[in-house]
Amino acid sequence: MATTADITVHVQTDALLSVLLTGRYRLIGDENCGVGIECLDCFDGGRPLGYYDSGLGPYSDPQVVNVDTIPALLAVATDHETTAHGPEGDSVDIPGVPDSIPRGRVIELVQSLGLDPRELVSFEIKGRSIEAVVYALNEQGGRYFEGDGPRAEIAKHRISIPITDASPSEES
Numbered sequence: 589m590a591t592t593a594d595i596t597v598h599v600q601t602d603a604l605l606s607v608l609l610t611g612r613y614r615l616i617g618d619e620n621c622g623v624g625i626e627c628l629d630c631f632d633g634g635r636p637l638g639y640y641d642s643g644l645g646p647y648s649d650p651q652v653v654n655v656d657t658i659p660a661l662l663a664v665a666t667d668h669e670t671t672a673h674g675p676e677g678d679s680v681d682i683p684g685v686p687d688s689i690p691r692g693r694v695i696e697l698v699q700s701l702g703l704d705p706r707e708l709v710s711f712e713i714k715g716r717s718i719e720a721v722v723y724a725l726n727e728q729g730g731r732y733f734e735g736d737g738p739r740a741e742i743a744k745h746r747i748s749i750p751i752t753d754a755s756p757s758e759e760s
């Protein structure tokens with residue numbers, strides 16, 4: 589039977605360093621003494637990519653990779669970096685599309701829709717609507733959890749703004 593010590597996780601030092609230095613990843617502890625690793629660029633409503641289970645129970649969301657060693661937790665980040673942000677990804681260069689966009693421009697866009705950028709989880713422009721997910725706020729203006737125990741999730745609202753063919757001057 590394999591013990592934890594028998595399980596070797598192969599993480600290339602160079603790859604790991606370059607991943608950690610992207611500034612994209614964040615470790616976050618929870619009340620079960622576990623540690624999650626999150627990708628800030630794919631920040632999925634607070635759901636971590638991987639979760640180090642301290643023994644009090646794994647993360648119940650099936651999309652989260654549960655691990656029981658720190659190297660395995662870091663390997664989740666290196667895997668994610670190659671699959672989601674690696675050069676072999678499906679990202680292509682299109683002339684006229686900038687490599688990056690200043691954060692201020694994005695904030696202006698979000699604010700023009702009446703949304704608070706600090707409470708924004710995700711934002712998607714579709715053919716017929718703009719779909720946004722924002723954190724739900726309690727009466728004190730703070731975020732709160734829905735559900736119990738490991739299944740608890742930060743409460744969120746989904747917002748759909750239909751796109752019409754009205755000219756901008758007709759908007760109310």
Ligand SMILES: [Zn+2]
Nearest residue numbers: 627629630672
């Ligand atoms: Zn990511």
